[in-house]
Amino acid sequence: MPPTTARERARAELTAEITDLARAQLATVGAAGLSLRAVARELGMASSAMYRYFPSRDDLLTRLILDGYDALGAAAEQADDPTAAPRERWLAVCRAVRAWARAHPHEYALLYGSPVPGYSAPPDTVPAATRVGAALGRVLGDAARAGLLPPADGTPTGLVTAAVAPVLGGDHPVLDDRVRARALLTWSSLFGAVSFELFGHFTGAVADADAFFDDAMRDLAGLVGL
Template identity: 75%
Template sequence: MPPTVRERFRAELTAEITAAARRQLAEVGAAGLSLRAVARELGMASSALYRYFPSRDDLLTRLITDGYDALGAAAEDADDPAAPPRERWLAVCRAVRSWARAHPHEYALLYGSPVPGYAAPRDTVPAAARVAVVLGRIIGDAARSGALPESAGRERDPDLVSDETAALLGGEHPAIDDAVRLRALLAWSSVYGTISFELFGHLVGSVTDTDRYFDGAMGELAALVGL
């Protein structure tokens, strides 16, 4: 059934509100995000905007979810299951970096400093995990194709990597033990750490070519997990 006029209007106005909020992120940062300022930019009464987002935290949650979804979509689009695992890994990492460079303020909202007084709700987790799902699928596919050596059969250490994270990072397979999961978790977090170092200016004076450095670093991470 096609959406009603009211539903289309609500969707369009919601998109306008979130677009204005993203512009505010670029100007004042997440901590300075203000519903009143967004309403003022759009020529709306604050009371009207509150019908769409009852609080600043609701708007932040929407921006965070949208950001994670956009980043996850970029990673998913970059993954070619027919390619060798190492090439898949590098392609996905490059796509994540490209998205971050194109959307630095949204990336900072996701992986920068916490916003004072705000805690993201659990319902942001599925969107936040989309990149990890892609990277984990690459590891799992490599294991199932015989591209990862089988482990020595060590038992799971439930206190090391959570069951939820283990499921993301390749799932259950004889070649994926807790040592592999630990390296996969390290690699996953290092992808964002490397991008953050570049995006927030910490590589200035350290490397002469950020493209070559990134590809080299992502290659080392691929090797770390056995790809």
């Protein structure tokens, strides 16, 4: 629910200003160097006042992580056109993830780069973190229900837990744990490809980054049967 009183609006505006400055810090000092005191100095406010908004650096990091996952997830969801063919939907979602990462490299690094020493993300970040996987899962689920996803070869593997079912397409006879294991592999491979590109690990190895990415994502789509 949006803020309704002047006091609530003022608090929301200052909270947004704090997080904007903190995101700018990510670009200069990285997540490990994030400092409430430094943000307070830039705002011209006392450190003690900052703690009324974010009691600790970890609380601020958590907010940035939630914001990042939600922004990335929204980009993936908005790219998905349910009227398109499943394979093209899949590719559109993957492209949106890459485009967001390239436009927000420091936020992406916070989400998928080196862990911040001494920080452990709380469980309430998990739903936001799974939004991209759920976007891919919707493509799989819709394809399965439309009869456009063939059954996987072989027998169920028991390699994934039941917890992935709601994220990766929901319940359908074709979506057994072998398909979900492959879907989980493709989800992680998407971020592996984006991370390799963003962090410079493809330098000197890939001739055309756009073409390489699209080709890899089509291969991953084929892996899950699209």
